[in-house]
Amino acid sequence: MNPAAPATRRALTTPPAPASPFPYNPGSLLSVLDLTVDGASRLLVRATELEHEDPIVRDHILAKRRIALLFYESSTRTRTSFELASKALGADTTLVSNLSSSIEKGESLKDTGLTLRALGAEAIILRHNSSGAAWLLEESTRLPVVNAGDGMHEHPTQALLDLRTILTHLRPGVSGVKPDTLAGVTVMIVGDILHSRVARSNMLLLPRVGARVLLCGPKELLPEQAARSGPGIEIERDFEAALRESQAVMMLRIQEERLAGLQLDLEEYKASYQLTGQRLAALAPAAVVLHPGPIIRGMEITAGVADGVQSAILEQVTNGLAIRMAVMERALTAENGGPADRSSPARRIKGGRA
Amino acid sequence: MTAMAICGGRLVDPAAGVDGLKDVLLIDGRVAEIAGTGKLKSRNGAEVLDATGLVVAPGLIDIHVHLREPGQAYKETIATGTAAAAAGGFSSVAAMPNTTPVNDSPEVTRWMQAPERGAQVRVFPIAAATRGSKGDTLNDFAALKSAGAVAVTDDGRPILKDGMMRETLAAAARVGLTVIQHAEDTRMTQGASMNLGPVSFKLGLRGMPVEAETSIVERDIRLVAELREAHPHLHVAHLSTAGALAAVRQARRNGLRVTCEVTPHHFLLTDEHVGLYNTHAKMNPPLRSAADREAMIEGILDGVVDAIATDHAPHAMHEKEVEFELAPNGIIGLETALGLSLRWLHREWRMPLGRVLSLLSAQPAALLGLKGRGTLTVGSYADVVVFDPKVEWTYRATESQSKAKNTPFDGWQMQGKVRWTISEGKIVYASA
Numbered sequence: 001m002n003p004a005a006p007a008t009r010r011a012l013t014t015p016p017a018p019a020s021p022f023p024y025n026p027g028s029l030l031s032v033l034d035l036t037v038d039g040a041s042r043l044l045v046r047a048t049e050l051e052h053e054d055p056i057v058r059d060h061i062l063a064k065r066r067i068a069l070l071f072y073e074s075s076t077r078t079r080t081s082f083e084l085a086s087k088a089l090g091a092d093t094t095l096v097s098n099l100s101s102s103i104e105k106g107e108s109l110k111d112t113g114l115t116l117r118a119l120g121a122e123a124i125i126l127r128h129n130s131s132g133a134a135w136l137l138e139e140s141t142r143l144p145v146v147n148a149g150d151g152m153h154e155h156p157t158q159a160l161l162d163l164r165t166i167l168t169h170l171r172p173g174v175s176g177v178k179p180d181t182l183a184g185v186t187v188m189i190v191g192d193i194l195h196s197r198v199a200r201s202n203m204l205l206l207p208r209v210g211a212r213v214l215l216c217g218p219k220e221l222l223p224e225q226a227a228r229s230g231p232g233i234e235i236e237r238d239f240e241a242a243l244r245e246s247q248a249v250m251m252l253r254i255q256e257e258r259l260a261g262l263q264l265d266l267e268e269y270k271a272s273y274q275l276t277g278q279r280l281a282a283l284a285p286a287a288v289v290l291h292p293g294p295i296i297r298g299m300e301i302t303a304g305v306a307d308g309v310q311s312a313i314l315e316q317v318t319n320g321l322a323i324r325m326a327v328m329e330r331a332l333t334a335e336n337g338g339p340a341d342r343s344s345p346a347r348r349i350k351g352g353r354a
Numbered sequence: 355m356t357a358m359a360i361c362g363g364r365l366v367d368p369a370a371g372v373d374g375l376k377d378v379l380l381i382d383g384r385v386a387e388i389a390g391t392g393k394l395k396s397r398n399g400a401e402v403l404d405a406t407g408l409v410v411a412p413g414l415i416d417i418h419v420h421l422r423e424p425g426q427a428y429k430e431t432i433a434t435g436t437a438a439a440a441a442g443g444f445s446s447v448a449a450m451p452n453t454t455p456v457n458d459s460p461e462v463t464r465w466m467q468a469p470e471r472g473a474q475v476r477v478f479p480i481a482a483a484t485r486g487s488k489g490d491t492l493n494d495f496a497a498l499k500s501a502g503a504v505a506v507t508d509d510g511r512p513i514l515k516d517g518m519m520r521e522t523l524a525a526a527a528r529v530g531l532t533v534i535q536h537a538e539d540t541r542m543t544q545g546a547s548m549n550l551g552p553v554s555f556k557l558g559l560r561g562m563p564v565e566a567e568t569s570i571v572e573r574d575i576r577l578v579a580e581l582r583e584a585h586p587h588l589h590v591a592h593l594s595t596a597g598a599l600a601a602v603r604q605a606r607r608n609g610l611r612v613t614c615e616v617t618p619h620h621f622l623l624t625d626e627h628v629g630l631y632n633t634h635a636k637m638n639p640p641l642r643s644a645a646d647r648e649a650m651i652e653g654i655l656d657g658v659v660d661a662i663a664t665d666h667a668p669h670a671m672h673e674k675e676v677e678f679e680l681a682p683n684g685i686i687g688l689e690t691a692l693g694l695s696l697r698w699l700h701r702e703w704r705m706p707l708g709r710v711l712s713l714l715s716a717q718p719a720a721l722l723g724l725k726g727r728g729t730l731t732v733g734s735y736a737d738v739v740v741f742d743p744k745v746e747w748t749y750r751a752t753e754s755q756s757k758a759k760n761t762p763f764d765g766w767q768m769q770g771k772v773r774w775t776i777s778e779g780k781i782v783y784a785s786a
Binding site for chain 1: 544545551552555556557558559560622623626627629630631672675676677678679680698766
């Protein structure tokens with residue numbers, strides 16, 4: 001073999017993966033990466049405005065627009081919050097869940113989406129147990145699709161509401177964000193990172209507004225490659241060391257439904273990673289404590305911390321409502337609507353009742 | 355008597371060490387004469403194909419295709435799959451046994467080769483190693499071989515039990531059959547739909563570790579070494595990891611009969627090509643990291659890799675238009691293998707044309723013992739591909755002869771256009 005050959009061939013590469021065609025619809029929010037920092041900032045500002053808006057005025061913003069909630073997984077917070085947010089803007093909502101629909105009969109996600117579009121849905125909020133499902137739905141329907149959680153992948157509105165919660169506590173009075181808004185702030189995310197869409201959306205969003213993200217958890221739940229997801233992400237396996245450095249602490253639930261045979265010693269896990277009042281008082285007495293819910297009291301977090309003064313868990317829920325109002329307003333009023341947006345039969349008979 | 359003369363072309367027959375301007379005369383399905391341009395002695399009455407400016411080579415041989423018959427004709431049939439083969443320059447294909455029912459019997463093996471199937475090119479069935487590919491009971495290899503099977507495998511349902519794999523290798527060696535292994539420790543890939551790495555983490559998809567492949571290849575090689583006296587032949591299907599390639603390389607140094615194939619997608623694409631859940635980039639083994647891909651290129655260029663095979667795996671459109679995790683594995687490849695190999699291996703990475711063609715014909719024929727194939731010496735089968743090496747063209751999946759269109763190479767530039775494919779003396783494909 002010619003010894004000079006490797007050098008010649010290294011210089012030559014194949015075409016890179018093609019540029020992403022997503023999102024097809026400018027109203028879609030599939031990933032936090034669909035938003036520029038400006039875009040995220042506009043949503044945060046708008047969330048505050050909408051929150052303070054006169055309910056009667058607010059009710060006209062999306063009056064009679066049709067929004068479908070398509071849920072393949074159970075949900076309390078996210079579903080109710082999207083529904084209330086949509087209704088607060090005057091939209092009509094309908095809920096389709098996998099347990100009481102033709103999905104049970106084997107209808108595909110594509111066909112379910114096309115059916116909802118034919119029924120007049122102008123936007124779809126999707127919660128699905130399979131990573132990437134929101135992209136498939138958007139490609140199939142070309143409607144504004146809002147990702148309300150896809151498998152272990154992303155949950156962009158959760159990251160936005162978490163950001164809003166963090167801002168309230170650490171940057172009071174600041175409603176918008178810039179690339180350095182959270183400069184100097186360390187946000188730690190603790191626990192089952194591997195299976196968490198909340199963690200993925202947060203670790204992609206927070207560094208873009210200046211925060212340092214510190215991931216913490218055992219190897220089985222936090223693989224080394226997590227740190228390579230984007231800039232500004234680090235791993236610290238020692239929970240107490242990480243706590244000492246953090247101004248915001250985001251606890252995650254162990255997702256038993258996604259463990260897929262993984263054996264975990266829960267007692268050992270609690271000993272190493274449970275957020276207790278003692279640890280919090282000793283190591284991060286000023287930090288704000290977040291949890292996307294559902295919380296399992298006594299598991300990743302003690303009841304005392306969950307109900308304590310540093311906890312912002314219920315604020316997060318409330319912030320979800322404001323953020324989702326802004327996201328749904330954007331979904332249905334984004335400029336330069338795609339072809340599906342313009343030709344949607346629902347748009348033509350807007351306001352008419354079926 | 356039917357006679358055909360291919361005149362004026364450049365004959366590239368690596369197995370015979372020929373590369374020069376030669377005319378080829380085919381009579382009754384065999385090569386009858388090779389002579390310098392214009393010097394054939396007995397071309398009178400022969401149909402003449404003008405190959406001026408074209409390359410004339412042994413028909414290509416793909417030792418890893420899924421033709422889906424019997425049982426899954428909605429994805430592909432032997433007729434449509436072999437039409438795609440012919441369009442891609444292939445005059446022989448070896449068909450995997452994961453059909454419905456599994457090809458674990460002489461009856462199915464014969465059924466696949468029956469004229470009623472309408473095959474455009476020669477189909478060599480590869481039979482299941484164990485009954486129903488369940489890994490429990492060995493099939494009758496002698497009976498399968500006499501029915502026409504050229505190798506045995508439980509492709510897609512790899513043989514995990516050491517004892518069963520040892521028995522398979524020993525039994526196959528006794529009748530002179532190759533054992534093909536899809537190397538995947540499925541205990542390590544439960545629920546996984548792509549390569550394990552930073553990309554799978556980012557996409558929230560469960561990943562297949564490279565160890566799932568390397569551990570089985572290493573285990574199999576250990577068994578081949580233990581059975582050294584019996585001279586078993588292990589062939590590693592669609593090898594995709596640097597570790598497995600290193601193991602094969604070492605086994606060869608140790609004098610073991612271990613061969614391997616690499617697919618065009620594994621030497622061209624990486625897991626980054628999954629993009630945002632493109633199901634046309636989902637296959638098993640999955641697209642790997644850039645380092646693994648580079649190792650594949652290196653292995654091809656330095657000769658450890660014995661064959662380029664496509665793992666042509668047709669699926670119906672509706673099966674791929676689903677959630678990534680639910681989509682079936684596999685892509686079609688028969689019509690892009692030559693164009694991609696010439697474009698990248700030959701043109702970009704400077705592999706001599708004869709060596710590229712050897713990986714696509716002479717070497718696969720040798721490793722499955724397909725006598726009279728993969729070369730155009732006098733007396734060989736009249737299996738010929740004639741192509742224009744200079745033509746660049748764009749592949750369009752919609753124009754595929756296959757029933758299926760699942761490919762990540764739609765819109766890619768190809769080098770080298772097939773003009774004629776001839777199978778046993780019959781023109782089975784001619785481009786306009």
